[in-house]
Amino acid sequence: MTPALSDNSLRGITRTFLAVSVIIISVAVLAGGTGVLTSNDFLLKVHPYIFFVGFGNLAILLFNRYLTAAIYPELRIHPARQRVFIGLVLLGLVMVSVAVAFELPLLKAAAGLMLMGVVVVPLYEILTTLSVSKIWNEVSVRYYIFDVVFLLNANLGLFTLGLKEAFPDNGIIPFFVTQSSYFLGSSFPLSISVMGFLYTYAWRRSPKRELAKQLFSLWFYLFVGGVLYFLIVILLGDYLGMMLISHILTFGVMALLYTFGVFLRNYFRNNFAHPALAFLLGGLAFLFATSAFGIMNIYYAKGILFGSYPPIRGDKMWIYHSHTHSALLGWITLSFTGMIYIVLPAIQRIGSLEMLHSGDPLEQLLDVHTMNRAFVQLAFMLVSGLVIIVSFFTGSDLALGFGGVVYAAAALYLLRNLFHDPVFETGDNQ
Numbered sequence: 001m002t003p004a005l006s007d008n009s010l011r012g013i014t015r016t017f018l019a020v021s022v023i024i025i026s027v028a029v030l031a032g033g034t035g036v037l038t039s040n041d042f043l044l045k046v047h048p049y050i051f052f053v054g055f056g057n058l059a060i061l062l063f064n065r066y067l068t069a070a071i072y073p074e075l076r077i078h079p080a081r082q083r084v085f086i087g088l089v090l091l092g093l094v095m096v097s098v099a100v101a102f103e104l105p106l107l108k109a110a111a112g113l114m115l116m117g118v119v120v121v122p123l124y125e126i127l128t129t130l131s132v133s134k135i136w137n138e139v140s141v142r143y144y145i146f147d148v149v150f151l152l153n154a155n156l157g158l159f160t161l162g163l164k165e166a167f168p169d170n171g172i173i174p175f176f177v178t179q180s181s182y183f184l185g186s187s188f189p190l191s192i193s194v195m196g197f198l199y200t201y202a203w204r205r206s207p208k209r210e211l212a213k214q215l216f217s218l219w220f221y222l223f224v225g226g227v228l229y230f231l232i233v234i235l236l237g238d239y240l241g242m243m244l245i246s247h248i249l250t251f252g253v254m255a256l257l258y259t260f261g262v263f264l265r266n267y268f269r270n271n272f273a274h275p276a277l278a279f280l281l282g283g284l285a286f287l288f289a290t291s292a293f294g295i296m297n298i299y300y301a302k303g304i305l306f307g308s309y310p311p312i313r314g315d316k317m318w319i320y321h322s323h324t325h326s327a328l329l330g331w332i333t334l335s336f337t338g339m340i341y342i343v344l345p346a347i348q349r350i351g352s353l354e355m356l357h358s359g360d361p362l363e364q365l366l367d368v369h370t371m372n373r374a375f376v377q378l379a380f381m382l383v384s385g386l387v388i389i390v391s392f393f394t395g396s397d398l399a400l401g402f403g404g405v406v407y408a409a410a411a412l413y414l415l416r417n418l419f420h421d422p423v424f425e426t427g428d429n430q
Helices: 008-038 043-070 080-102 105-129 132-137 139-166 181-202 207-237 239-270 275-301 314-350 368-394 397-419 422-428
Strands: none
Touching: 008 043, 008 080, 008 314, 008 397, 043 080, 043 105, 043 139, 043 181, 043 314, 080 105, 132 139, 139 181, 139 207, 181 275, 181 314, 181 368, 207 239, 239 275, 239 368, 275 314, 275 368, 314 368, 314 397, 314 422, 368 397, 397 422
16 A cells, blocks of 8 residues: 555545555456356446445545545545545455355345444444534535434445345245345435535535525425435335336436536536536436436335345346446436545545645646546546447346446446545645
8 A cells, every 4th residue: 555545644545545445446347348248147236235334334424524524524524434444344244245156144234234333333423423403504514414314324225135045934034035125225325426416516506505404494395304205105016106206216316417408508607627527417416317217216116125135027127237336326426426536636635634624626726638538537437338228128147248348447437536636645745
């Protein structure tokens, strides 16, 4: 590990987060693509676990904390503690991978229990540092706090999933604890985090910020409440309820996509072409696709009890896979890539969260060549992501596999692009 990555400072830990999280995303996607090309069952089984156990935990434990502490500085960042979090998440990732490879479900349960303990630490600190009124006063903080709560629930799902696989006839663990429900639950904290970020660094600074605050406050209840309601109606098997909430959420996403497009047009007209905002727009477009595929998935899943596998009849499984991959490779990965292009350069510039707190992290912090390369990276990720989605419909394993390999390489390019930017190289000497 280089001195820059091992440095126990805010600059050092954010570099470590960048390197580890991007490598995890790339390995997860590469494992999926290679698994398709080689028909390797282990790679096909393990690649979603790599994404959720690795990146899902790191994004909320570290990156989400930077966003929260930028609003409330009393939530201090402890780089040494965050380095321990990274080590424990990587340990959990190894445990789950070994559990999948050798069919050791109790090891998977142990990893989930350990990660629950890890998440409890920042959650306890947040709830004992911030009052309820402070949390509720800042709309974006509501999103960021619920991220941590949902992550705790996701790791609980991993723990109970391992126990259920080890003792399938115990009769205690609910029927809805499945791999699909664990992956679904793990995606929620990541989605909510992006929503909070969009409000903080786009609409909150707009001339109509009061209106934006009211709308995003309403969207918080619709999105977070809708997710919880959706889980309930799934368990009840309420087809009309699932359709109702999924359509409401889809219309909300359409409104979000349109208004963000208007914001982008105005921003680019008066400022410069920021690649991070283009990544976020691409993420929102994939979120709309995710919602549309989700509605189709519900329609064709009618009559199939939740907890069965697969969750949709065989000839329509391409819809299910398109839904999940539009969310993971499109909405979540593209959005977090855009967020990284904004947040980490702002931290590297001055070695603190000050620019995120009171400055303008959307100003031109990156070199022009870095931004141009970021747009090229986005193009490769968009095209390969679309190839992956289309290949589910066409059934072409060759296109699916190579699409995954190209996407993994494009995601990994984020490291090369940022680490060679002057703002990161300057930080090495400070």
